[in-house]
Amino acid sequence: MWIQPEEVLLAGALWVSERANPFFILQRRRGHGRGGGLSGLLVGTLDVVLDSSARVAPYRILLQTADSQIYWNIACGSSRKEITEHWDWLESNLLQTISIFDNDEDVTTFVKGKISGIIAEENRGRQGEEEEDCGKFREAELKMRRLFGMPDEEKLVNYYSCSYWKGRVPRQGWLYLSVNHLCFYSFLLGKEVTLVVPWMEVTQLEKNATLVFPESIRVSTRHTEHFFSMFLTINDTFKLMEQLANIAMRQLLDNEAFAADHSLPKPCKTLKNVSALKRDLDARAKNERYRAMFRLTPDERLDGHTDCTLWTPFAKMHIVGQLFISNNYICFNSREEDLCQLIIPLREVSIVEKADSSSVLPCPVSISTKNKMNFLFANLKDRDFLVQRISDFLQRTPDSLWGDTNPLSLIGPLASSSAPSSLSAGSESAHRGRHYHPGLPTASQGLLQLYHRNAPEDLGPKAMKEKMKEEAWNIHFSEFGRGVCMYRTSRTRELVLTGIPERLRGELWLLFSGAQNEMATHPGYYGDLVEQAMGLCSLATEEIERDLHRSMPEHRAFQNEMGIAALRRVLTAYAHRNPGIGYCQAMNIVTSVLLLYCTEEEAFWLLVALCERMLPDYYNTRVVGALVDQGVFEELTRAFLPLLYEHMQELGVISTISLSWFLTLFLSVMPFDSAVLLVDCFFYEGIKVIFQVALAVLQDNMDALLSCSDEGEAMTILGRYLDNVVNKQTVAPPIPHLHALLTSGDDPPPEIDIFDLIKSSYEKFGSLRSDVIEQMRFKQRLKVIQSLEDTAKRSVVRAMMTESAFSIEELEELYCLFKSKHLTSCYWGSTSSAAERHDPSLPYLEQYRIDPVQFTQLFTALAPWICGGHTPSLSARLFRLLDQNQDGLVNFKEFITGLSGMYHGDMTEKLKLLYKLHLPPALCPEEAESALEATHFFTEDEPQESSFLSDLDYLGQQEVMSGEEEKDGCGDGEEKKDKCPILRCFTEDKMKDYRYYLRMWAKEKEPKRETIKDLPRMNQEQFIELCKTLYNMFSEEPLEQELYHSIATVASLLLRIGEVGKKFNNGSKKTEPAAAQATSLDSQGKEEPHEGGSDESQVCQALADAQLEPPPAQTSDEETRDDTSASSYSVVSSSSLQCEDIADDTVLIGGEHRRGSTVDADWSITFEQVLASLLTEPPLVDYFENKRDIQSKMAACKAQRAVERQMSSTSDQELTQHSV
Secondary structure, three states, X not given: OEEEXXXXXXXXXXXXXXXXXXXXXXXXXXXOOOOOHHHHHHHHHHHHHOOOHHHOOOEEEEEOOXXXXXEEEEEEEOOHHHHHXXXXXXXXXXXXXXXXXXXXXXXXXXXXXXXXXXHHHHHHHOOOOOOOOOHHHHHHHHHHHHHHOOOOOOOEEEEEEEEEEEOOEEEEEEEEEEOOEEEEEEEEOOEEEEEEEEHHHXXXXXXXXXXXXXXXXXXEEOOOEEEEEOOOOHXXXXXXHHHHHHHHHHHHHHOOOOOOOOOOOOOOOOOOOOOHHHHHHHHHHHHHHHHHHHOOOOOOOEEEEEEEEEEEOOOOEEEEEEEEEEOOEEEEEEOOOOOOEEEEEHHHEEEEEEOOOOOOOOOOEEEEEOOOOEEEEEOOOOHHHHHHHHHHHHHHOOOOOOOOOOOOOOOOOOOOOOHHHHHHHHOOXXXXXXXXXXXXXXXXXXHHHHHHOOOOOOXXXXXXXXXXXXXXXXXXXXXXXXXXOOOEOHHHHHHHHOOOOHHHHHHHHHHHHOHHHHHHXXXXXXXXXXXHHOOOOOHHHHHHHHHHHHXXXXXXXXXXXXXXXXXXXXXXXXXXXXXXXOOOOOHHHHHHHHHHHOOHHHHHHHHHHHHHHHOOOOOOOOOHHHHHHHHHHHHXXXXXXXXXXHHHHHHOOHHHHHHHHHHOOOOOOOOHHHHHHHHHHHHHHOOHHHHHHHHHHHHHOHHHHHOOOOHHHHHHHHHHHHHOEEOOOOOOOOOOOHHHHHHOOOOOOOOEEHHHHHHHHHHHHOOXXXXXXXXXXXXXXXXXXXXXXXXXXXXXXXXXXXXXXXXXXXXXXXXXXXXHHHHHHHHHOOOOOHHHXXXXXXXXXXXXXXXXXXXXXXXXXXXXXXXXXXXXXXXXXXXXXXXXXXXXXXXXXXHHHHHHHHHHOOHHHHHHHHHHOOOOOOOOHHHOOOHHHHHHHHHHHOOOOHHHOOHHHHHHHHHHOHHHHXXXXXXXXXXXXXXXXXXXXXXXXXXXXHHHHHHHHHHHHOOOOOOHHHOOOEEHHHXXXXXXXXXXXXXXXXXXXXXXXXXXXXXXXXXXXXXXXXXXXXXXXXXXXXXXXXXXXXXXXXXXXXXXXXXXXHHHHHHHHHOOOOOOOOOOHHHHXXXXXXXXXXXXXXXXXXXXXXXXXXXXXOOHHHHHOOOOOOOEEOHHHHHHHHOOOHHHHHHHHOOOOOHHHHHHHHHOOOOOOOOOOOOHHHHHHHHO
């Protein structure tokens, strides 16, 4: 490529001149290409270690003048072909022009100006397409693709200089981190090291410092470990590796490709050696931390942050912290932890103004909200810019989502008990027929409020303590504010730990979880979702209906239809909103608790916050999040309780208990009144509270657990302990805990106060930090997802062992190849989306699916029937044959079925598969000239099979024809006899015993084993396609000549069989007298061979068309023996035509007779005839009976880099030959 002219002082150092003229020199880097000797090795090593651009561009063109010692580098190239094009352009366009210049300075100025103009023109053309990556980085990306054979779709994120430890020897080189791969390259004194590790195969990333590997990064996969050290910035490198590995795990989990964020703001200046993708990932990491810190929605993007101070009226002081600005929020967090946190939604902001600056209060900004709260920020570095950014975001914010009405006004002591009834009475007609409307009791109040509405006032000590809690919170609201914009301080945490009053619980849950913000910005969303979801039937709705009456059955709110109906609406609406999760067991328990304290809509948004933010991946089909936190809990147990951890691991208890604890937030294992206090703390503090309490439970029972001898005993101890955790301050009547009733013995253990347990957990394990937990979650997520993938692989292999003859090892290798092909298409693109090709709800055998392009690649690499240029056509036919539901995708089970038939079937099975590949639906209409005739032919003759028709279509067809079948007595065939009783029960509806009907239906659904007599007949056009395939199958076989001779013999025999069959069939159809028929045949007896020759000529022509090159003229025996294609062709033609004159053969081969001939629609053969004919030829019998080994093909496929759509790079030798 052309480059901006650069000065070069020593033109000959490390470079070899290859071409020269008076003004230009073309040079090659020493050591590049063939030869080079020791100096070449040293130069190559130097280029790698110093990351010289000569590794990417080993060719260059210099501008020289006679009087100057300075050279100018004006072009470089990665290949000889590229640099030669530039050289030819200079010679043809510039050389003659600059030769007339008198002054060398004018030559230099002219050439430099010309080259700069060319570069400017090129940049203008690609200005809209290219990212803002700097030239140095684009050069590194080009180097990565060239070294590792990556396609253009593979984007480099960053690259680092480091050492890779191969054995005990460190190899200095460059580590390239792309979106989907970790790559390393080193070249030291002629020894080249290349490493490519897909992120999806990484099982562990660890940064450690040992004596052997000082401050190194260990990358572990299933089979090996890689160590990298000597980084300049090891922390930055490790963070980026964690991000990329995490993205890969998300791809495995969600099956969605990585999508770059193109809406990032443009940098003020091009950052050196930093790609747009690196900026994107850095921004993602900041956004995730920002959203987690303030519990914001997933679409919130941080615009920027700055240091400042916040005036706190409750403390009468300025607090130092950071101000964060995003598209919908202004947030503040104090530098000292838990001192103060503030969230101001822009929808609540009414005024933003710059206050008067003073020495005491420099650069202040005042922000006022609609509920009359004022916030004063000071010490802002760039106040004008900050105010302008806030103003820009305010202009994009809708004026009033909720107006001045507080969406939570109906919650708490101000709620009117008469409002729901009056509302429903006034709008009953308007809401008639809707599943959810404001008139429903649960649309405006929680279930507990509804049940306590008419209860007499309790004036006992517990009730008075509850009122004191409410008063404490009211005082807190008056001092710190109420609603979203409330100051959140350590005082707020203290109040939460003492228990939230029942009347305020719903409001504060919404506030602390961030669900209030989502509900405020999506008015009417829940109601619309309920109307869309109700009435739909799916797997999720069936599971919901099954679990509705298992949700807190001991609570009277769920012992009637009102509570059950509300729970059904919330769960069904969420399953409709998020089909990826749908419904998972334990969601019903959590949601039922939410409905006790919140309205339906509020419970829905709290469930959204739980499933999508606070407990990520907990409730998907494989409960990955809960398994991840189970691993984190085991790691925390090992760190805080090492003695107990060792014993618990031996018993296997931790993995058993923790799943139920985390999935239901202790609601299913602890009395309700106690567990709901943990939910209070969870919504404020997050998952760390659950870990703290779980550790405290284990520590309290340490002595008893250490003396346990088996898992059951340990489970009993923990279960009885949790059953007796009580809340002595609760006002509500006690709710019986079913588990406690079932497990309580004669001597129950002492009661444990829940407040003491929470206080103990904070005192002993309060040092846990959320960021540390997130770091541990990442490490465990790698292990869990890879473990789940291994489990899925084992399940698939076990299921396929009974359906294929492949060994366990072969099936595992094939599954890995199939899955990698599917996943590769996810991040390098495909003809169908990833969501279409992956359905987690399906069995493991059917989850991953590939399209025709990927199937062809696997077929070419693994199938034993390789037909040269005919292979893609054969692959497409097999794909259509396996794709029974015709969705354009094939799953692993179908793929193995086809492959197993080719490798492990007997001769009859292999030939049957080959025969089917040349019949519809495998043979598409475009591949046969008489497609319509063939389709019509097989529609008439092919017997009906239940596997090709859906049951409903089949029954519909039978009902239409029922009248005719009844006239025939249903006695035309055995199949009709079986189906008549079922049809009669459909039409007459006389069958009352549904079990009998189900048995009959199951019998009808049983697949019938297909015999060779069930296969349809093959017409002439399909037979020609079969001959083409057979001819191409043997091009690489050692007995090629014998096989071709056998094909010709079999083809000739089958042609004559078809002719005889045609005459027999025609004779039975004609109404003319037999004598006239015989006379006609006798009169045309001499022409019969010609007819046969016409049919045979079509086969010959097909075989000729299948050849890659036209056959040369026949020569001597020795030349014939050397020329395989000519020999094969002569054998086929002479034996198939059975004629003495080879010249006639040549005339037929020319194609003129082919054009005039037409396919005989009456000609056909059966599979039995094909099989019998092939059995007469021992070479063909040996070929199809020969057992093929798939191991070598799998090894070759595995060794080949998993690179799809890779541009083939021409070698230097080829380029050299091309240039010469």
